[in-house]
Amino acid sequence: MATLRDIFKNFIARPETEDGIFSEDEVRLANRNSGTLLETLKHNITPTGLHYLLIHFDVPSIDAPSHKLVFGKGFNAPYALTLDDIRALPRQTMPVTLECAGNGRTGMSPRTHSMPWGVEAVGTSAWTGTLLAPLIERAQPKNGTVEIVFSGADRGFDKGVEHAFGRSLTLQQLAELDVLLVHEMNGQPLLPQHGAPLRIIVPGWYGMASVKWLSTIEATDTPYQGYQQVRTYRYRDHKDDEGRPVTTMRVKSLMAPPGIPDWVTRLRHLRAGPVTIAGRAWSGGGVAISKVEFNDGLGWQDATLTAPKGQYDWTGWTIDWNATPGEHVLSCRATDLNGEIQPLEPRWDASGFGNNAVQKVQVFVDSN
Amino acid sequence: MATLRDIFKNFIARPETEDGIFSEDEVRLANRNSGTLLETLKHNITPTGLHYLLIHFDVPSIDAPSHKLVFGKGFNAPYALTLDDIRALPRQTMPVTLECAGNGRTGMSPRTHSMPWGVEAVGTSAWTGTLLAPLIERAQPKNGTVEIVFSGADRGFDKGVEHAFGRSLTLQQLAELDVLLVHEMNGQPLLPQHGAPLRIIVPGWYGMASVKWLSTIEATDTPYQGYQQVRTYRYRDHKDDEGRPVTTMRVKSLMAPPGIPDWVTRLRHLRAGPVTIAGRAWSGGGVAISKVEFNDGLGWQDATLTAPKGQYDWTGWTIDWNATPGEHVLSCRATDLNGEIQPLEPRWDASGFGNNAVQKVQVFVDSN
Numbered sequence: 001m002a003t004l005r006d007i008f009k010n011f012i013a014r015p016e017t018e019d020g021i022f023s024e025d026e027v028r029l030a031n032r033n034s035g036t037l038l039e040t041l042k043h044n045i046t047p048t049g050l051h052y053l054l055i056h057f058d059v060p061s062i063d064a065p066s067h068k069l070v071f072g073k074g075f076n077a078p079y080a081l082t083l084d085d086i087r088a089l090p091r092q093t094m095p096v097t098l099e100c101a102g103n104g105r106t107g108m109s110p111r112t113h114s115m116p117w118g119v120e121a122v123g124t125s126a127w128t129g130t131l132l133a134p135l136i137e138r139a140q141p142k143n144g145t146v147e148i149v150f151s152g153a154d155r156g157f158d159k160g161v162e163h164a165f166g167r168s169l170t171l172q173q174l175a176e177l178d179v180l181l182v183h184e185m186n187g188q189p190l191l192p193q194h195g196a197p198l199r200i201i202v203p204g205w206y207g208m209a210s211v212k213w214l215s216t217i218e219a220t221d222t223p224y225q226g227y228q229q230v231r232t233y234r235y236r237d238h239k240d241d242e243g244r245p246v247t248t249m250r251v252k253s254l255m256a257p258p259g260i261p262d263w264v265t266r267l268r269h270l271r272a273g274p275v276t277i278a279g280r281a282w283s284g285g286g287v288a289i290s291k292v293e294f295n296d297g298l299g300w301q302d303a304t305l306t307a308p309k310g311q312y313d314w315t316g317w318t319i320d321w322n323a324t325p326g327e328h329v330l331s332c333r334a335t336d337l338n339g340e341i342q343p344l345e346p347r348w349d350a351s352g353f354g355n356n357a358v359q360k361v362q363v364f365v366d367s368n
Numbered sequence: 369m370a371t372l373r374d375i376f377k378n379f380i381a382r383p384e385t386e387d388g389i390f391s392e393d394e395v396r397l398a399n400r401n402s403g404t405l406l407e408t409l410k411h412n413i414t415p416t417g418l419h420y421l422l423i424h425f426d427v428p429s430i431d432a433p434s435h436k437l438v439f440g441k442g443f444n445a446p447y448a449l450t451l452d453d454i455r456a457l458p459r460q461t462m463p464v465t466l467e468c469a470g471n472g473r474t475g476m477s478p479r480t481h482s483m484p485w486g487v488e489a490v491g492t493s494a495w496t497g498t499l500l501a502p503l504i505e506r507a508q509p510k511n512g513t514v515e516i517v518f519s520g521a522d523r524g525f526d527k528g529v530e531h532a533f534g535r536s537l538t539l540q541q542l543a544e545l546d547v548l549l550v551h552e553m554n555g556q557p558l559l560p561q562h563g564a565p566l567r568i569i570v571p572g573w574y575g576m577a578s579v580k581w582l583s584t585i586e587a588t589d590t591p592y593q594g595y596q597q598v599r600t601y602r603y604r605d606h607k608d609d610e611g612r613p614v615t616t617m618r619v620k621s622l623m624a625p626p627g628i629p630d631w632v633t634r635l636r637h638l639r640a641g642p643v644t645i646a647g648r649a650w651s652g653g654g655v656a657i658s659k660v661e662f663n664d665g666l667g668w669q670d671a672t673l674t675a676p677k678g679q680y681d682w683t684g685w686t687i688d689w690n691a692t693p694g695e696h697v698l699s700c701r702a703t704d705l706n707g708e709i710q711p712l713e714p715r716w717d718a719s720g721f722g723n724n725a726v727q728k729v730q731v732f733v734d735s736n
Binding site: 014020023024035053056114155265 | 394399
């Protein structure tokens with residue numbers, strides 16, 4: 001009998017892509033994985049149910065009352081916690097901006113055959129949980145531990161390799177990051193699609209690090225070789241490149257497109273006159289935004305910033321624009337405190353990761 | 369100065385489509401309009417935030433405390449209600465299954481250039497509100513009224529025509545339907561993307577009738593000519609056909625695909641042995657489901673039904689299947705009490721509406 005790997009062989013190859021033309025696989029992924037609606041960028045907290053979703057496999061059905069988070073292999077004092085145990089621990093709430101590492105993939109040419117994100121795979125929620133570091137300490141990682149591995153209950157195949165979604169962080173990274181073990185989102189229990197009943201939030205990093213449906217935590221004395229760690233989420237110059245790990249988010253900004261849209265093309269229309277343009281800007285690793293600029297085709301102008309509500313929250317910005325009749329391309333560009341600035345064109349990546357090029361919004365302004 | 373309509377002329381034409389090849393416009397729509405995740409078909413109530421969304425324009429920002437629903441033109445006793453007024457009225461909760469009329473559009477050949485739904489644009493929520501009929505009666509429709517028109521706060525263009533989303537129902541339809549004026553969903557205030565603060569739910573009909581962000585209700589003595597009533601949501605044999613209105617949902621069923629998926633193709637893998645397949649079935653106009661059949665390639669077998677929790681709720685079904693090694697195509701087929709049965713292939717429609725053909729799920733079963 002043929003094994004699954006044999007049977008799949010004919011199906012899993014990822015075809016070449018053509019600019020502006022998409023396959024049924026890509027559309028199917030876009031129908032499953034939803035983006036934040038850009039009009040919600042006016043709000044600091046993305047409305048519940050509109051935070052972007054990137055779900056590799058199926059949302060697992062987990063019975064929350066009986067679910068246990070197991071601190072297992074590689075610890076001297078392994079133990080397990082129920083959801084009730086975790087709810088009883090000291091709690092804190094952090095607004096954290098998360099972006100999918102593949103956001104902007106369709107802006108790259110050629111693009112890889114995967115989830116065809118435009119610009120919309122970003123959102124901010126108020127995440128509530130408890131700090132993870134003391135819980136790991138309590139389990140006592142064995143001598144020689146180099147990484148802590150987080151595994152979810154979601155399981156499937158990628159390029160013929162069956163695996164549960166898993167990611168690792170080094171002890172050094174864990175010491176520097178305020179990783180949160182999360183059970184609430186926007187003041188309510190985690191929704192199934194966001195990792196219920198338990199997930200981690202790795203603030204300042206792209207979303208892949210924030211493992212959902214968290215089931216086991218292990219310590220390891222060799223670097224973790226899980227599929228999602230070493231086979232994907234790497235910046236690669238060509239498809240056979242071993243690559244460099246994708247980690248913190250790159251500096252970026254988006255605007256809520258002004259005016260009203262055309263249904264199919266999403267092109268915008270507005271009446272001539274003054275209009276306030278609003279948006280959000282963020283960077284990675286807890287680095288603050290120092291500047292957002294807006295451009296209507298006549299040069300860059302500084303926008304007004306509003307302070308974020310925490311180190312890992314995005315920064316609001318607004319600018320008053322006088323819309324003059326005709327066709328315009330609007331764009332925005334953020335700079336962070338490290339002096340990193342968004343490029344005008346994407347840096348190409350073989351997997352379509354890390355596109356932080358400026359957003360371009362085409363608008364038509366009527367004189368009447 | 370060119371008007372918007374002049375400028376748009378070059379942009380709004382909907383191109384011809386090719387089977388299996390999609391445009392950037394279609395992908396952008398798929399990234400905005402999210403489908404229900406098929407794995408949630410195991411649950412009667414679609415988890416909050418996963419109910420499908422079809423949003424023609426932008427989600428409007430409405431200040432709920434100051435929002436007023438106006439019973440205006442065409443009434444002898446016009447009046448307005450605040451959200452608090454409506455919350456104080458007699459309330460009832462109904463589980464109602466809603467499906468987008470364009471669900472299954474990609475299954476038609478050739479397909480129209482619009483939102484490229486696969487099978488996932490369906491969901492069930494517990495909607496809470498008050499019956500609409502007494503509120504319309506209180507406003508006293510003028511003599512000669514033939515229809516009641518419902519308009520939302522969402523506004524945009526379609527094929528160059530600027531309009532707010534609006535739909536009408538005849539007095540006769542209103543008398544026969546339990547239309548609900550809704551302010552809660554799954555026990556919580558309506559989410560912005562589902563029509564907050566107020567919407568209607570027209571049970572048994574495709575989703576376009578359930579106007580979101582409801583702002584005005586008017587009575588009219590001539591049939592409503594709004595874009596969403598006469599230019600779209602019509603079954604048409606060819607694109608210049610005036611067409612017949614899309615109304616109640618057609619009989620249909622879906623299964624939660626068994627096993628685990630491949631990330632990009634979503635093809636399914638499972639191990640040989642017994643597995644329970646579960647899904648949902650529904651029809652329109654409050655007609656009950658009488659039968660669901662399952663087929664693994666060896667003929668149709670009756671599934672076991674579980675009773676719906678109301679006339680407009682979908683029906684759960686399960687069947688035990690013995691997965692044998694190899695490749696299989698699984699399908700399910702519902703019949704309603706009127707004897708309507710799902711076709712094996714879609715009935716073609718020029719706009720891609722009303723596809724209720726049986727779902728086909730490709731699975732690979734490993735012997736080990």
